[in-house]
Amino acid sequence: MSDKSERLQKVMAEAGIASRRACEKIITEGRVRVNGRIVTELGTRVRKGRDRIEVDNQLITAEPLKVIVLNKPRGVVSTANDPEGRETVVDLVKDAGGRLFPVGRLDYNTSGALLLTNDGDLAHALTHPKFGAEKTYHMKVDGRVTEEVLEQWRTGVTLDDFSRTRPAKEVFIAESTDGFTWLQITIREGKNRQIRRMAEATGLRVSKLKRIAFAGITIEKLPIGTWRHLSEQEMYRLKRDYINPARRSLGKSPVSPHTDAENDGAAAAQTHRRQQRSARVPRGWGGTSEPAFKSRTGEPKSRTGESTAPQKPKTRAPSRPKTSQRATGPARPRPGKKTPNKA
Template identity: 40%
Template sequence: NFDKPRFDKPREGGAERPRFSRPREDRPQGDRPRGDRAFADRPQRERPKFDRPREGGSSWQEHPRSESPGERPRRDNEDDSKVFAKRPAFGGRGEYRERKPEFEKRAARPPREKKSGERIAKVLSRAGLASRRDAEEWVVQGRVSVNGRVINSPALDVTENDAITIDGKPLPPRERTRLFMYHKPRGLMTTHADPEGRPTVFDNLPEGLPRLISIGRLDFNTEGLLLLTNDGGLARALELPDTGWLRRYRVRAHGEVTQGQLDALKKGVEIDGVKYGPIDATLERDQGANVWLVFAIREGKNREVRNVMAHLGLEVNRLIRISYGPFQLGELPEGEVEEVKTRVLREQLGEKIAELAGADFNRPMPGDAGGKSDAKS
């Protein structure tokens, strides 16, 4: 047990701490000094009085409350014309200002003038010389001149009045928008010039065709339908996934797969960080150690079919594109080209895609007399 601390220091004056013989509860209540009573317990007569007069010698009774409830009391020196004068101490709202009867509106901005020209790369692409991307590279390389001046930036708008040359040769006039179907064989690159020297599609086209560019690409070992056009705007429009054209392939692959695995691709799939959109795949038949499938996609990303097949454990050994939108490979012989009639092309594109592509079906065909269409129109 610990002893309570003791205070041995004597109180000042030698007096001891007072002790009470009776408990606190037994003491009479009247022993408490009168000055300690609460203010509310005092009799009315004992409440302090404030005899000091108000400043100015007036009291609030001199200004009785107004009889009308909506009117505030007025000061003796208050001017009716300055009722709304700003009084910060009283939360005034500031001096009243009359509003003009007619509000002055800000003058509308004049509409922006539409550009009269088009980007240089777009013009080169529409002429069927190259894709827009390749045309931009030509500009950067200094191969393009406008009005006798070499340009090195594709951020330039030109009009029909500008004289454009590529490698010193004048830009050919724009022709009518045309579309060709080509049955691409295996072993050809879809490019105008391959840096490795491999054979290209355009080196193996039949003679007599205008300068064409491809709509999309097919891999070196992929065969089937490849669309070609003389209009870069059309090529760009049909390559966009937003156009919504379905691309169908027949696939022969080594391995085994079930229809259930293929149905799961309808929700899309992500492979090595690359997201592929919905794929409609159907199992056709088994052929020994191989299976035949039909793939339908809308995006057409690089090596999409082969990458998805490898994801399912299959190795593609033959890939044939059989359709691109409404255009079918059909019985077109390998290596042959067939032009789509202008009337059919216009109907299949529709107004929306034709406007997006900037297609022109009214220009004369090369060799036409008087600008009339030939039998293919």
């Protein structure tokens, strides 16, 4: 218990009720009671562990931060509950303990990395476009993909509602045959069904879509339908990049949207040039099998994050042979020195 008071909306967000802004709305709607009294003032301060806080007549308690990553299967709904009675991602993580809710959504037919947390501020920051959380996908499409299509993804795609996406931070062909093409794509925004809509807008037919990483958290070696706790290093990065900036100011972004969009385009072009210099597909993509997680340079990564691609031996340039004289011909007289006249 603590005698230190904090703003009510902050305590609610830390308890996983919603983001801080959403909690402010809940307070002003008169849905919160503190010690039995309805509170509507946003400046209300409470003491965690001492004051009794109820939201919609449900007692809330402050919990330690918890974040897990789930390898979501296809055919599972990315919500806490479903009116149609379908299986949800929360059903798959019941043994994680405590109250958890998904960070954003994955389509019903899309599999892969989905974070779940009990922290509303973290969920808000990870899904807000200002914070630019990276999402990396493997996408299998029918037929071949042209360079013109890839260039559209690198510069931004106009969707069916006439909105335009930001440039993809990374997009390249991992494997291609006459029947299908595997693409790896990294974006920094999360419009509704964005990857599928970008594919439709550029004439691509998606047969498989999987998110392999979200905000630097991967599902490498995580079986489908299972989950894991984040490592200490992963938790540190989330706190540094998302939780702390969000709590300092939810209205101020650590990333400028306009400057970032320009940087995305430059980064995509630079990545494309690197990939053109090395078009060799690494082992392990296995035809119709799913590609392994890769670094931005296109090289497969080990469990520790180090590149497993063979390193080229360093060779020294051949040294030039030394000559005994700098130049041929008569030596030049030194300045200030007289040369004797020859008879």
